[in-house]
Amino acid sequence: MNADHAETRSPHLDLEDLIAEAAGRPAGDRARAHLARCGQCRAEAGRWNLVAAGVRGLAAAALETASPGAFSPGTVSPAPSPGAGQPAGPRSARHRVLAGSRPRTMLAAAAAVLVLLGGAGYWAAASLTGNPPGAVLTAVGGCTGLKLASGTLEPVHGRRLVIRTASGRPVTVATTASTRVSVAGALLRDITDGAPVIVLGPRSGSAIAAATVTLGPPPGGNGNGTLRLTPPPGWAAARGTVQDASAAGFTVLTPGGSRIPVSTTRDTNVFVPDARLGQLQAGVTTVALGHARPDGTLTAIGVLQQPAGSPFHAQFNAIRGCSPATVAGALAAALKSAG
């Protein structure tokens, strides 16, 4: 470490120390002590950690899509080949000895199923099944680098969340500006004047007794009135903006200028596909999907929260690859409305 030679060299950790740190090799006591007190080196270590995590993500994805196979030297000539340890020579006939089955064990541990209520709403919430006991981060099929944490949300402070798993272990979840946060529940206080909304529920005269209220522009919808809603018989749907919001309900002002009264109750489920972190509630079942970092935290791509016992479920059985676009698409698909 250069700190040992502070008189003649940089007082900071040198590249080898930073690389060792990022590679997960034990740092020396002096390096650790320096890292603890030097913000510049911590930042630099963090950058290398990110690079290392990116490489590992690629490597893990590569291993996932490749078969472990097996090597059977029985098909190889037993005669030692001089210089075989330096196999740069001319290539003769190759012995392809990859054997064994190639099934991939897809860990479909997390589940989030989108249930489209009457083909109209796009309620989505997360319900986890199949988490192995004691597991903290669960793999998502199709992308080894992608992990999922589920449990009960601890009180939120800042942008970092803590999800306590069923086994009682905490998982720290880092959120960023691009993390998609979705919440569901009896969030009637979030229905405020001017909010774009989709309402679905039984008809009550000219009004709707809201079963579900979705706040915000529908994922996949363009917000200009092209979303088609097909409520089940006896039910009605309305899309527009909220007016006259109160504890008992509100009015939907449709794009065509109609005003539709909506009544709400404690049983009305409110879904916010694009929520703020502040709308997450402590003590509620929460699922975070993202990339595991070397320090064990999860950098979330998406966070879904639903109350216990919610009838709405969505499923992330598998994702077709690890690209950001693929992951974002899968996340959006789980929230997408029936058009």
Add this chain to the structure above:
Amino acid sequence: MNDPHGDAGAATCTASHEGAHDDFQLLRRIGQRDEDAMAAFYREHHGVVLAQVLLVTGERVLAEEIVQDTMLAVWRGAGTFRGESSVRSWVIAIARRQTRDRLRGRRLQVVDDAFLADQPGPGPGPEAMALDRAELAEVTRAIRELAAAHREVLGLVFGSGLTLPEVAGVLDIPVGTVKSRLTAARAALTRTLNEEGRNR
């Protein structure tokens, strides 16, 4: 690497190799034509070698073929291992030569030193800021777009878990050159991130 959550997926290819003694024994037995030892060796090293080769070639079928050729070379050449390096770096060096041979056949180069030589180090400043702003998914995507030479050195250090002296042995270059290549690789990565950021 340590994985506090027991998440074996990513740890598979990043764990520091602690079975060196076992590896030496395996190689000794392989040298005596012990097929069980070869199978064990394959299980132990296949994943790391494949990940590294795939990182460089970007082609899964080709990478698997190279790994098979590598294992064949191990089977044939285990008796020549002199213990002057770790077994892992030895087998990765073999894989690298196999890769180089295959890519040379396509008139591609694994490492272009001339290309690497003039790459500046990132140092503090805008390039570091690009990494500070970047998400892991963006970094992963950007690594895919790096030149093979850059992917290779990053893979050896962070994917295969080799120490810098081991990487130097695999690449047959001084440790200082390994450092400069790493720095150049990171600089290229941050440039890619910056370009992607501008294109969004």
